[in-house]
Every structure is written in structure tokens, then in C-alpha cells.
Amino acid sequence: MILLDGKKLSAEIKAELAQEVQRMKDVGQRPPHLAAVLVGNDGASETYVASKVKRCHEVGFESTLVRLPENITEEALLEEIEKLNENPTIDGFIVQLPLPKHIDESRVIQAIRPEKDVDGFHPINVGRMVKGLPAYIPATPFGIVEMLRRYEVPTAGKHCVVIGRSQIVGMPMSILMARKGEPGNCTVTICHSYTKELAAFTREADIIVAALGKPEFLTADMVKEGAVVIDVGISRIKDDSNPKGYVIKGDVKFDEVAPKASYITPVPGGVGLMTVVSLLYNTLLAAQKKIYS
Ligand SMILES: Nc1nc(=O)c2c([nH]1)NC[C@@H]1CN(c3ccc(C(=O)N[C@@H](CCC(=O)O)C(=O)O)cc3)C=[N+]21
Numbered sequence: 001m002i003l004l005d006g007k008k009l010s011a012e013i014k015a016e017l018a019q020e021v022q023r024m025k026d027v028g029q030r031p032p033h034l035a036a037v038l039v040g041n042d043g044a045s046e047t048y049v050a051s052k053v054k055r056c057h058e059v060g061f062e063s064t065l066v067r068l069p070e071n072i073t074e075e076a077l078l079e080e081i082e083k084l085n086e087n088p089t090i091d092g093f094i095v096q097l098p099l100p101k102h103i104d105e106s107r108v109i110q111a112i113r114p115e116k117d118v119d120g121f122h123p124i125n126v127g128r129m130v131k132g133l134p135a136y137i138p139a140t141p142f143g144i145v146e147m148l149r150r151y152e153v154p155t156a157g158k159h160c161v162v163i164g165r166s167q168i169v170g171m172p173m174s175i176l177m178a179r180k181g182e183p184g185n186c187t188v189t190i191c192h193s194y195t196k197e198l199a200a201f202t203r204e205a206d207i208i209v210a211a212l213g214k215p216e217f218l219t220a221d222m223v224k225e226g227a228v229v230i231d232v233g234i235s236r237i238k239d240d241s242n243p244k245g246y247v248i249k250g251d252v253k254f255d256e257v258a259p260k261a262s263y264i265t266p267v268p269g270g271v272g273l274m275t276v277v278s279l280l281y282n283t284l285l286a287a288q289k290k291i292y293s
Contacts, residue, residue: 001258001259001261001262001263001264002151002262002263002264003263003264003265003266004147004151004153004230004263004264004265004266004270005266005269005270006143006147006265006266006269006270006271006272006273006274007269007273009146009147009150009273009274010273010274010276010277012150013146013274013277013281014055014058014059014277014280017059017061017277017280017281017284018058018059018060020284021059021060021061021284022060024287025060030062030089031060031061031062031287032061032062032091032092032280032283032284032286032287032288033061033062033063033064033089033090033091033092033283033287034052034056034061034062034063034064034090034091034092034093034094034118034279034280034283035063035064035065035066035084035087035090035092035093035094036049036052036053036063036064036065036066036093036094036095036096037066037068037077037080037081037084037093037094037095037096038065038066038067038068038096039068039069039070039072039077039095039096039099039100039103040068040069040070040100041070042098043236044236045096045098048096048276049065049096051276052094052276052279053065055276055277055280056280056283059280061280061283062089064090066080066084068080070100071100072100072103074102074103074104074107074108077095077099077103077108078107078108078111081095081108081111081112082111084112084116085111085112085113085116090116091116091118091283091286091287092116092117092118092282092283092286092287093112093116093118094118094119094279095108095109095112095119097168109121109122109123110122110123114292115286115291115292116286117136118136118139118279118282118283118285118286119136119138119139119168119279119282120135120136120137120138120139120142120172120282121138121167121168126167126172129172129175129176130175132179132180134290134291134292135291136282136285136286136291137172137176137278137282138168138169138172139275139276139278139279139282140168140169140173140211140232140271140274140275140278141169141172141173141176142176142278142281142282143271143273143274143275143277143278144173144209144230144232144271144274145176145183146274146278147230147265147271147274148183148228149182149183151263153183153228153263155177155182155183155184155185155186155207156182156184156185156186157185157186157187158186158187158206158207158228159186159187159188159189159204159205159206159207160174160177160178160186160187160188160189160205160206160207160208160209161188161189161191161201161202161204161205161207161208161209162174162177162188162189162190162191162209162211163191163192163198163202163208163209163210163211163212163217163218163251164191164192164209164210164211164212164213164232165190165192166211169211169232170190170192170209170211171190173209173211174188174190177207177209186207189201189205192212198222199221199222202218202222202223203222203223203224204224205223205224205227206224206226206227206228207227207228207230208223208227208228208229208230209230209232210229210230210231210232210233210250210251210252211232211233211251212233212251213233213235213251214233214235214251215233215235215237215249215250215251216249216250216251216252216253217233217251217252217253218231218251218252218253218257219253219256219257220253220256220257220259220260223257223260223261224260225260226260226261226262227260227261227262228261228262228263228264229252229257229258229261229263229264229265230264230265230270230271231250231251231252231254231264231265231266231267231270231271232250232251232271233249233250233251233252233267234248234249234250234267234268234272235248235249235250235251236248237249248267248268249267250266250267250270252264252267254266254267
């Protein structure tokens with residue numbers, strides 16, 4: 001079993017980004033600048049956004065955190081987005097999800113200028129990705145593909161089963177694994193809440209991407225010997241014996257699945273860390289106008 005080590009890989013990628021930022025500064029260019037919009041004060045969202053800001057500084061990017069109150073109106077949020085769209089010193093920005101229930105997420109995402117949509121959630125970027133045109137690839141699937149690439153995990157001709165069909169992970173992940181190229185060239189099955197006999201699919205899978213958001217859902221009996229197992233889950237489970245008051249659990253029952261897997265990602269220390277560096281990478285592409293020239 002080989003551990004797909006997100007900590008090690010993300011550190012490598014951060015070093016590459018830092019070097020590129022230094023090169024930009026050396027030729028008199030300003031560093032890439034990422035902004036994050038955080039509405040309300042959900043604990044997990046606070047942690048993720050704080051981590052994004054921290055990583056920016058580690059590689060020499062500028063970052064701006066736009067904090068807005070939980071009760072902000074949709075119109076006022078759209079005005080904030082328009083300011084970021086128009087601000088020439090900001091290369092890319094994200095609106096942290098989920099948003100409060102009274103706000104239409106889809107409308108907010110569509111208000112982001114595609115050139116600055118470093119999350120890759122705008123329909124223009126989704127459409128471009130599906131068509132194989134230059135596009136920002138959503139950070140979590142991008143990070144997973146980068147892990148498979150750097151560990152040289154063979155994917156061509158393999159059966160990849162993606163559990164979950166979310167707009168931010170399952171859907172783009174399926175498209176990336178099926179598309180021409182390496183990693184890619186997979187036969188892909190998308191499983192979701194209406195799938196009958198889900199275990200019959202996962203037991204056939206050479207590669208499993210668990211992105212359904214149910215802690216320790218994938219157990220050893222659901223996995224073929226030698227499968228590649230990618231765990232996208234991050235659930236906070238209350239645990240008073242832990243100083244933080246919670247522990248993080250993935251969608252995979254790691255201890256029992258790991259001995260059967262050829263490659264597996266841990267949680268924490270796996271996909272989540274790759275997500276953050278992929279967002280930085282997209283911001284670098286934005287600053288260098290590599291997607292939209
Ligand atoms: N507009 C938007 N874009 C996102 O990219 C986005 C989002 N909204 N909403 C929520 C999800 C989740 N997400 C994570 C980022 C980092 C870790 C991460 O760094 N995880 C660490 C530590 C986890 C912890 O300690 O809480 C690890 O897995 O080792 C996890 C998950 C980005 N998301």
C-alpha cells in the first residue's frame with residue numbers, strides 16, 4: 001500500500017509556486033492576488049478560508065479576506081462581487097460555500113467574472129472544461145488529478161467509480177477521469193443516492209473516489225484487492241477527548257480499507273491540502289492570464 005501523501009505533495013507544489021512568484025517579482029511584476037469572500041461565521045468555513053489566506057502568504061501571494069455578515073442581502077452580496085470583478089489588483093476570487101439559505105448560490109456564482117472564477121464553478125468554466133477548452137478546473141478534482149499524476153498512478157483503461165455527483169467534486173471529477181489524457185482515459189461510473197447496490201459497483205472498481213460526505217462510509221468489504229482509494233470526505237465529529245473538541249473523519253474507513261488498497265489518501269493530510277494549493281495554482285494562472293488571454 002502506498003500512501004498518497006497530500007502533505008508532502010502540497011509542500012512540493014508550494015515550493016514551485018513560491019519560486020514562480022519570486023521570478024515574477026524579479027522581473028518587476030506584482031505577485032498573484034487572491035480574494036476570498038466569507039459570509040457569516042460557520043466554524044468549518046472559517047478554518048478553510050483561514051487556511052487559504054495562510055497558504056497565500058507562504059508562497060508570496062497577496063490575499064484579501066472579505067468578511068460579510070450572515071444576514072447580508074443577496075443584492076448587497078452581488079454588489080461586493082461586482083467590486084471584486086472590477087478591482088484590477090485582484091486576479092481571482094472565491095465565494096466560500098455553502099452560503100446562508102436565503103441566498104441563491106447559483107445566482108452568486110454566475111455573477112463572478114469567468115476570468116476571475118478561480119474555483120471554476122461558473123457555467124462558462126464548467127462548459128469550457130467539458131469541451132476540453134482552457135478553463136479553471138475546480139480545486140478538489142484538480143488536486144486529486146495532480147496527486148495521481150505525480151505518483152504516476154496508472155489510470156488508462158481502468159474502471160473509476162465516483163461516489164457523489166456534486167457540482168464541486170463528483171461531477172467535475174467524473175469528467176476529468178473520463179477525458180483523453182493521463183491521468184484520464186478511464187471508464188467512469190457515477191454513483192449517488194439513487195444508486196441501487198452501490199457496493200456491487202465499488203467492488204468492481206479499480207479506482208474509487210469517495211465524495212459523498214458520509215463519515216467512514218466505504219468499508220473493506222466494498223473494495224477490491226489492489227484498488228486505488230481517494231477519500232474526499234471531511235466530516236467533523238464531536239470528540240471531547242480531543243483539544244479541538246472534534247476529530248476529522250473521511251468517507252473511507254481508513255484502517256480497514258488501507259491494507260487492501262494499492263494507493264490510498266489519508267484524511268486529514270490528503271485531498272484537502274491539495275485542494276488549497278490547486279486554488280493557488282489557479283490564481284497564478286489568472287495572474288498570468290493563461291486561461292483567458
Ligand atoms: N467556494 C468554495 N471553494 C472551495 O474550494 C470550498 C468551499 N467553497 N467550501 C468548502 C470546501 C471544502 N474545502 C476544503 C479546503 C481545505 C481543506 C483542508 O485543508 N483540509 C485539511 C485539514 C482539515 C481540517 O483540519 O479541518 C486536511 O484534509 O488535511 C479541506 C476542505 C474547500 N471547499
